[in-house]
Amino acid sequence: MTAARAAKAGGFDGVGGTGGTGGSGGGGGDSFPPPFQAAVTALSETRPRPEVRLTPLPPPKRLAPFAFALEATVNEPEDEAVELADGRFVLLHDPQGQDGWRGTFRVVTLCRAELEPEIAGDPLLPEVTWSWLTGALEARSAGYTEPSGTVTRSSSAFFGGLAERAAEEVLEIRASWTPEGTAPDAAAHLTAWCELLCQCAGLPPETGEGTSVVQLPQRRGPR
Numbered sequence: 001m002t003a004a005r006a007a008k009a010g011g012f013d014g015v016g017g018t019g020g021t022g023g024s025g026g027g028g029g030d031s032f033p034p035p036f037q038a039a040v041t042a043l044s045e046t047r048p049r050p051e052v053r054l055t056p057l058p059p060p061k062r063l064a065p066f067a068f069a070l071e072a073t074v075n076e077p078e079d080e081a082v083e084l085a086d087g088r089f090v091l092l093h094d095p096q097g098q099d100g101w102r103g104t105f106r107v108v109t110l111c112r113a114e115l116e117p118e119i120a121g122d123p124l125l126p127e128v129t130w131s132w133l134t135g136a137l138e139a140r141s142a143g144y145t146e147p148s149g150t151v152t153r154s155s156s157a158f159f160g161g162l163a164e165r166a167a168e169e170v171l172e173i174r175a176s177w178t179p180e181g182t183a184p185d186a187a188a189h190l191t192a193w194c195e196l197l198c199q200c201a202g203l204p205p206e207t208g209e210g211t212s213v214v215q216l217p218q219r220r221g222p223r
Helices: 003-009 034-045 125-139 186-201
Strands: 015-017 052-057 066-076 079-093 105-115 144-156 168-179
Touching: 034 066, 034 079, 034 186, 052 186, 066 186, 079 186, 105 186, 125 144, 125 168, 125 186, 168 186
Parallel strands: none
Antiparallel strands: 015 066, 052 066, 066 079, 079 105, 105 168, 144 168
């Protein structure tokens, strides 16, 4: 089960709130604070590169009064049936702020991608992939504070009836940060995170993007 699908199964529909909304859903826009409403509109209108597909998810209900969630998948450019990476992007909003946020918005993300074994063994992989996130945010002028997260590598070997499956090496990046300002450029934050997802998938930069960042090699095919 991919991370995005796991989020669905766990009860993670796009936009919701408890601050007087009486439930979730995109209707009743007047019931949402204007800064949150503007951020959701910006996220809904964001169009990343063609390989990335964004789909609304049911948002978490207990982390903040208002939340908006998206799942993302990155597909092989020449074969859309091959999924290279997946994840979720959640925007939280609490007009009163929360301890640890130092702001009224918080972004919470998860990114997963399979790796080739020789890449998974690189001791610098966690530091490099975390720098991709911070570098993408800075390149998009998406100001942020209070970053926090983990980079995890996991290995799976298969036995018995699954013995024919090749071993899997998975990279997982969980990251959260506080967008600067009371009306942050939510689209810039989402676009930067999508760039991280594409880098983890091993896609080359789009035309016009910088080429000094090292990408991970793409997987050799579906596992």
